Amino acid sequence: GAVVSQHPSRVxxxxxxxxxxxxxxxxxxxxxxxxxxxxxxxxxxxxxxxNEGSKATYEQGVEKDKFLINHAxxxxxxxxxxxxxxxDSSFYICSASTYGSYSTDTQYFGPGTRLTVx
Amino acid sequence: xxxxxxxxQSLIVQKGGISIINCAYENTAFDYxxxxxxxxxxxxALLIAIRPDVSEKKEGRFTIxxxxxxxxxxxxxxxxxxxxxxxxxCAASTAIYNTDKLIFGTGTRLQxxx
Numbered sequence: 001g002a003v004v005s006q007h008p009s010r011v012x013x014x015x016x017x018x019x020x021x022x023x024x025x026x027x028x029x030x031x032x033x034x035x036x037x038x039x040x041x042x043x044x045x046x047x048x049x050x051n052e053g054s055k056a057t058y059e060q061g062v063e064k065d066k067f068l069i070n071h072a073x074x075x076x077x078x079x080x081x082x083x084x085x086x087x088d089s090s091f092y093i094c095s096a097s098t099y100g101s102y103s104t105d106t107q108y109f110g111p112g113t114r115l116t117v118x
Numbered sequence: 119x120x121x122x123x124x125x126x127q128s129l130i131v132q133k134g135g136i137s138i139i140n141c142a143y144e145n146t147a148f149d150y151x152x153x154x155x156x157x158x159x160x161x162x163a164l165l166i167a168i169r170p171d172v173s174e175k176k177e178g179r180f181t182i183x184x185x186x187x188x189x190x191x192x193x194x195x196x197x198x199x200x201x202x203x204x205x206x207x208c209a210a211s212t213a214i215y216n217t218d219k220l221i222f223g224t225g226t227r228l229q230x231x232x
Contacts, residue, residue: 041227093161
C-alpha cells in the first residue's frame, strides 16, 4: 500500500518551454501533497505544500509564478515548470500524506522526475 | 531552529558490521522523526520512524534510538549488507504549525563493502 507514482520519470526540454509533472497517490487519498527539488548529492529541498482544492503554500525563495502547482483531486497533483531554463534542471520529487493540518503522518514519496533543460 | 543536523556525511562499513548515523535537532516542538533510504535516481523510501514517547524502536535490522533530553536520534543498521548501500536521510516534523512539513537532514552516503 501507500504507492505514489510520478510521470514522466525523465524529461528533456528546450529552454523557454513549459513542463508538467504529475504526481498520483495510487491506493490512498492524499489530503496533502508536497513537491521537492533535489540537486546531485544534496538533500531534499521543499518547494511547496498543497492541499486538495486550495492554493499551494510556497517555501521562501520559490517563485510561485514559475512553479505552478495544482492539486485538483485527492489523488493528483501537478507541478508545471514554466519557461524552463537550464538552472531548473534537477530531480523533482513529490510526496503525499494522508493527513493535512493538525496532525503529523507519514509522507510517501514518488520515484522522482529527472528534468533536463537544454 | 528548524534545522536537523546529520552526521557523518559518508560512512564506509564492512559487510556484517553496524552502521550508525546520528541526527540532532533544536526545535522541541518536533514530534515525529522518520528515516528515509534513497537509492540513486529513486525517490526516498520510508525506513522506520519514531515519536518522542518511546526511546527506541526496532524493525528487523534497523533500530532508531531517541534521546529526548539531548534532542538527538540515531539510526543503527545491524549486520549491514551491500544492498544497504544508499543515502540515508533523517527528518523531523511537528503538527504545531498545522502542516506535515518534513525538515530533512543533509544525508549520509553509506557504502557497505563485502
